[in-house]
Structure formats: structure tokens, C-alpha cells
Amino acid sequence: MVANVAHVHPFTTIRRERLLPVPGRVLVRKGQQISATDVVAEASLSPQYILLDIPKALGISSKNADKYLQCKVGMQVVAGDILAGPVGFTKRVLRAPKDGKVILASGGQIFLETASVPFELKAGLPGLVMELVDDRGVIIETSGSLVQGVWGNGLIDFGLLSVVASDAKEVLAPHKLTVSMKGAVVLGGLCDDIETLNAAASLPLRGLILASITPDLIPEAKRALFPILVIDGVGSIPMNSVAFKLLASNDKREVNINAEAWNRLSGDRPEVVIPLPASENMPNPKQSVDYAVGQQVKVVRAPYTGKIGKLINIRQGMTTFQSGVSGIAGEVQLEDGDRTLLPLVNLEVLE
């Protein structure tokens, strides 16, 4: 059975395709070393348009309007450039109201695409540009530790990791965020207090990695100006021990947070990358696996949300659970030694 997979890996090769949603300009070259916040491509996602009426502007008839055109399709113009005219004794002209590009110029009308702030596609992780995808983006490769989460507020940044949580279930209290953490990426535990987010914003942090966050704080987390990445879920869920150990062991190292939303179609997930020097025989994480005995798994929903265990048996046929719902079950030996039967679909294989 096809398994849910999350990558939590201490040392692996990470290859990511970073593409613009619309064609644009690729700004880096193949073989270039880049950082997570470098802009690799840009595009005008929501261009603004202005329609200019030549007869109205110049006080002439529509029939003669095109005779006075001073611009051509495709021409870049700056605010104040003459687009049509001059006409008459006063040498009346039509000027570009803003910087932009002429899209249409005929029938007495000029359609101007005004220069808007382009959408900038950040690399999301540091590494080497392996390939360029025409007009769309790049493929980046790096080596290091990788921890994937479930939720992010859409931002990307990097900084030195400051481990604040002393254990995986610790609540991140506002007073634990001190001025020494300014510009750092903080590894916290659970977040259930808006004051914690306010304290993080006031420093400000370069990033915040949390085990979980309560649902009422999600809107505030979305408004934060630094990346917030949640590893295990919404609620009061301790961080899974594998992710916690891996992240906590990298205190004071540079970590990269890509807190982009989880996109199931593309497979992009919010993730933390900790760059490490490449070496030979570095494993590539498997993208797709089937559930199999011996796998390390994380329980993704109650009971045992966030717990790590080992899949020790896959039951044949259907098993009925406490709720009365049936499904294919796996026997999981949890870290504390307990064994439990859970639906396979409630398990995520850690690769």
C-alpha cells in the first residue's frame, strides 16, 4: 500500500525544483552557488493595465487617432514619455502616466502594462543550481539534514539555530525569547500564546520552528514577517522525537527555513534544511515507498499523534478500530515500548 512519506533525514541529498507559476526571467546561472533567500527567478504575476484613449486625450476624431501614435507594441516607456501627438496649435500630447510596456496601440487606444513589483521566487534552500528550466526556474541541489513539517506561513529565510526548547513537549513561553536571539532561527516547542509570537516579532527572529501551534494563533502566524514552520500539527502536540533530536543537535548551525504551504500536487512541503558538506555515498531519500515492516513511522493523528515507532507487522484484511471504523492496520512498536494497532493511513513513513 502506498505510504505517506515525510523526510526527516540527518544527512541526505536534497534536490528541489523551484518554478515560477507563470513564465518569467531566470536570474541565476547553471553551476552557481546560491543561498536560500537568493531570488532565482522573477515574473510579473499580477500586472496592472492602463487603457489610454487617444481621441479623448488629444481632442481628435477616432478616425485620425492612429496617425498620431508615437509608440509601438512592445516598446518600454517611462512615465512622461509621449505616446501620441502632438496635435494642434497647443501641441497637445498624450504622455505615459506610468512606466510600462505598450501592449496594444491601435484603434485609437493604447494599452499599457505598467511596471509592477515582480514576484520574486526565492531559492528556498542553499545549494548549487543544477539545471535551468526555460523561463520558469531552476533545479537546486544541496546536501545536509532535512526535516519536513506540515504547515508554514509562506516565508523563507535562514539564520543560526538557537535551540530554546529543552525537550520536545516544552511550551515556548514569551520570556524565553531574549534579545540574544535577535536574527536567529529559534527552535521552540509548542506555541499557545499570542505573546510568544509578539515577542518573536519584536526581536525580530529570522525564523521560528515549532512542534505545534494552537489553531487560534494561525491567523497571527500568517501575518508574521518571519518564517514560521510547524513540524507536527495544529494543537498541543509535542515535536516528534526524530525531528527534535535532529534539530536540537544542530544548535548554532546555519539552518534554512522554507515555510511554504504544503502542496500535495507538486509534493512541496514546508521544510528545514541544514547544509552539510557533501560526501560520497550520500543517500537520496525515497520519494515513494510502500508500507513495510521495519519502517520508522510517525503517527499523524490521535491517538499517539506525533509519536515515533517502528512498524512491526502489517495485518492482513481489515481491522476494526475503537471508533468502529475499519481499515488496514499496522502494528507499531512505539518508542516507549508500547505496541498498538493503528490504521496504516494514519502513519507517515520517515525516510
Add this chain to the structure above:
Amino acid sequence: MPSSQVDADSLLTIDVGGINTRVALFDVVDGKYRFLASGTAPSTANAPYNDIGEGIRRALDRLQHITGWNLVGSDEQLIIPRRVDGAGVDAVAATISAGPPMHVIVTGLLDDVSLESARTLAQTTYARIEETFGLNDKRKLESRIDAIMRIRPDLIVISGGTDGGASQAVRRLIEVIGLGCYLMPEKQRPEILYAGNQAMVDEVKSALESYCTVNVAPNIRPNLEVEQLEAAYPQLATIFRRVQSKRLGGLYELETASHGNLLSSADGIGRIIRYLSKVYGSKKGVLGVDIGASATVIAGARDGKIRTGVFPFLSLGERSLELLEYCSIKEIMRWIPFEISEKTISEYIYTKHFYPGSIPVLQQDLFIEQALAREALRIAFQLIAPGMRKGLSVDGNYGALSFEPIVASGSVLTRAPKLSQTVLMLLDALQPQGITTLVLDQHQILPSLGVAAAINPLMAVQVLESNTFLNLGCVVSPVGNARTGTVILKVKITYENGNEVMRDIQAGALEILPIQAGQSANLLLRPLHGYDVGMGGSGRGGRLKVVGGEFGVIIDARGRPLRFGSDPSKLWQRNQQWLKALER
């Protein structure tokens, strides 16, 4: 029917859903078509596979394992037609609901005429209406172009102008759309569905065809009084397939394997519900509901007329968070039979959003899931009810909409541990009035049967008549006003052996009448206090011949609409009582 009359073609159906892919096998058994078995596997439309073929292959493996029927050849292709050694199938029919909904801009002239029809048309498929442009739109042309560029729609529906009517306004609409399409990157230009003034077809084509694929359908509002959405269904179905083919790997191969017998799951449901409405010829009409991971689908049909609503924002999959834009947590809470916090429900919805394929292990989670299903179905029905009343020419107000039977599908209903939970979900969400029958599509083959009906109508009929669908029971829901506890209905049950049982039904009650599954009985219904039991008006009763379903006959006298007090503890206690009332 004797076996000689059956053209014994076996059929394989494939339904690719947002979470699971289901394949089902149908063949002739004892001279009649029967559903034989089904196989399920997780859908693989998303990364890392990005190809629905893998999920189909695995579901087929499962089906082959269950039946021992060899369906896939050594070349990994489906064996079509069936070989002399018995391997393979004669035909394949497929439905799909996986993948993101289409982003749609609807355009028309008058808000409550063509624009409303265009909106309703777009809602008959897996679509999200992102923007509407109408005659009363006071925005500048530039703003509307900006909107097109920002949304980057998959489809623009253009309606407006009665046949031979307005053309200048349509022309202005086309100008905006044409400019917008011209400015979009070539590969991202939308499909155009033109279903307006037919006198403008050539003009529309010449204005837009150089940039976009223009699909022309008959005018969905040929005049102010007539709305004919069905005329545009085939074009919309084609567009849906084309748009999804660009996003979902393996869809083209599925279409090829099914020889074009590929529809959206909602279309499949719509077809079979329309077909049933013709077969039953009931004045009430037939209702089909499906609560899935991709959308909640509601299809109502009467005398062969169909009205379908597809609501991707009311689903139990990764878009379950969107449900909160249409209802509050408190509205979800009112269906739960124990004390629970708003926070717990919020957390549950997020978990469902992150892991849509996961299933509830704890009873608490199960009841939250079922509460979400109630709200999704309730809101979907409320949204489509006005259009259904108009489109199916049902008289009376919204409350007067009644259907028989109501056919229900969807994992949350079919996988409920107890059928009493399934029945209560349906009664709570749909709140039927008068007399109806609840039928459960226990193998979730409703969409597939819709496509199958086009290939082999006899098969569809015979499978529907078989016990593949579970008759949950006849439901009588008296409507009126009386204090809780007042006797509002007297029922006399006369069994086939002549025995009689009398029951007094009190306002607020939910009861099962003692009739066994399959047992025939005559009911004499005598409503009191002006209650309406659906037998011709307020206070009117009469005789009703019934065949008991799994729940015999259910009397739902809880009132319409259901009322909720402000005391949460009373609510959850009441929910427990209702669940208990349906336990057998």
C-alpha cells in the same frame, strides 16, 4: 430476465477519487447483471507519482486478488475485450473527481438572468468560481483585465443575450475577455465556453479562437423564461476532461482505455439520478448525494430533468478547512453527542486538512468527522435548493422540496460503523419532509453506474434493482407546529398476516416502526394538529404500502427545521438520544 436476453458484456468501472481509487467489476450472474466485487487503493494523482495510473494499477491488483479474475495483461495494459480464456473485460467506464477544481470566471449580462445561469452551470462540475463579470459591473476595463490576469482561469463561461437579442453588450464582454486572453501566456490561456446569444457565435469565434479553444454550446438562457443548462453539459464535460488532463498524469491513458467513457464523478452521479427519475416517474423526484474528499455533490432529478451542484469547498479532504468559511465551529459542535471544545474541533479539521486520507481511530474523532459531513451536506443542500426548485419545477417554498428516494454515497456514510449513524447524518443534514426512502450506495458505485448506463443501460437497471444498494428504510417526517410531547400522528401498521400495531407519535420523537427488512406492511397515517405528512397537505393522512428497509420505517417527528437551543449540554444529550433511538 432469461439469460438469453442479456448481452453478456462484462464491465470494469474505475473511479479516481481525491483519496481513493476504486475499481469495480460487473458481469452476468444467473442471467442478470450483478456487481461482483471492488478493489480500492490510494489515489496517486498527487506527488510523488503525479500519475493516476499507479493507483488504478494497485486497485486492479486488489480486485484481481479478490476475484481471481485476470484483468491486466503481461504488458501491464487492461485486457479488452474479454478473451476466450475468461481474462479481461468487454468494456471500461471511468469517472474522476481527483485533482484541484477548475478556476472559473463566469460572465453574463443581467445578474439574475444569464449571469445566474452561468454561475449555476459552472457549479455543476468541480469548479471554483473566482470572479463574475456582468452588465452591472462598474469596474473599468483595466480592472477586469487585471482580474483575469490575477486569476489565470482554466475556464471562462460566457453567457448572455437571448437568442437574437442583445449583441452589443455581449460584444463588449468578448472584448474584455479577448484582451485578457491575449495578454496571458500562451500555455495558460483558458478554455472558453460560449453559451449565449447564438447569433453571436461566429463573432465570438473569430474574436477569441486565435488565442483560446472556444467551445460553443446552445444558449443556456435562450429567453428570459427558459433556462437550459443541460444543453451545455456535454461541452462542460469535455472541458473538464481537457483541463484535468493537463494536470493529472495518466488521465489521457484512462480516457483511451475507456474508449472515451470518462466523466467527472459528479456527472456520473447526475446521469444515474436522472435515469432513476425517469424509471420511477415519481412526482417528487430523485435525490443523489455524495460526500467526498473532493467535493459534496448533490443531484436532484424529476421527470428526466436534472439539477446538479458540485461543492469543492464543502468536502472532507484537504479542503476541509474551507468549510469554516460557510459555517461556524459552533454549528459543527451542535451535532456532536458529547461535550467538546471548539479548539478540539478546530484541531481535528487541521489534521484532516494535513492528512485527508487518515481515518478516525477514536470515537470522539469519528463523531467530529460525522458532524463535518452533516454541515457539508446541509450547506450544499441549502445552496442548491433554490435552483433545484426552479430547475425541476417544484412548487412551493424551499421547505416543500421532497424527493423519493434519496440515494446516498460517500465514505463517511458507507464506512460509518453503525448504519444508525449513517441514517442520522442524512436525516440531520437533509431534513426531508413528508415521505421518502433512504438508499445507501454501500459499494460507492453510483458515479460509475452513471457512465456504465451509457454503455449498457440494462446493466445499470439490473444492478440498481439488485441488493447492491441498501434500502435503509422509508422515512415519514411530519411537519407542523406543536409542543414537544404532543401526539401529532397516529399510525396503524397492518402486517401481511393481518396483525395490527398502533403507534402514537409525539412531536420531537424519532422512532423506528417495527417492520423487518423486506417485510411488507400497510400504514395508516392520521396526522393531528394540522401536521403535514406529505399526503396532500396539512392534516391529510392516508394509507401507505411500505416494504421495510434496514430500519423498517422511521418516523422523524423532530420538526422542520431542526431547532437548537443555546445550552450545549442539552444539545449533546439530545444527540445521544437520537442516536439511541435509531439503534436496533
